[in-house]
Amino acid sequence: MMAPSWPYPFWVAHRGAGKMAPENTLAAFRLGAAHGYRMFECDAKLSADGSVFLLHDATLERTTSGQGLAGQLSWAELSQLDAGSWHSRQYAGEPPCSLAALARFCLASGYALNIEIKPSPGSERQTGQTVAAQAERMWAQAHTPPLLSSFQPESLAGALHSAPSLPRALLLDTWWDGWLQTATALQCCAIVANHRLLDADTMSAVRRAGLRCLSYTVNELEQASALQALGIDGIITDRIDLFSPAAPLALANGAP
Ligand code: G3P
């Protein structure tokens, strides 16, 4: 049996705008929206004082002007960092983005959001609990709730505990033993699988379990075509310049 209602668009812009803008910043979500995207993926973790903000890595060096473990700084400290210069001069001074700011951006225009819970090591359950509780408050009046996903079952358990009504998805980079029992126990409505994991047999197994299926990070036309033939429910892509969300597999700007 398939999960009954699925309110999300097919195309999801990874980290806002893929690689075209500094990932997980408001500038990126604005660029993704300008390319026609109506749903975004972001990576959320906790500051030392319990604010939810967006960053992929556990450490600050790759995508900000800061150093060390991101989870050891307060939001007041994190918000002073430059999260744009690493990408290009055009984005110099772009600040890190809080979940609250991204919620305001999405809610103002009716954009959907996939919040990947990306805990700093050791804070898996706490991050899931806090992200879900804050998201539930921020989206309280919204028609479409954010989809919470994580590679970490403990984070999804925290989310289930603090905001059971928010939809959850288990992220899978491999088919590890017990993934299906885990997704079922965590009352997930979907999995989000690495595209390399999906074929007719594995998709059948996902469908038999009554789960929706999304795939990441799909950047090639051939991959997207194959996934669409399998009946995938959504694609997370960096290539906002290649794929147009207007219709599945329509190419942007007549790209070859
Ligand atoms: O949520 C899909 C995808 O973002 C998971 O991998 O490492 O890009 O966060 P990663």
Ligand code: MG
């Ligand atoms: Mg992610």
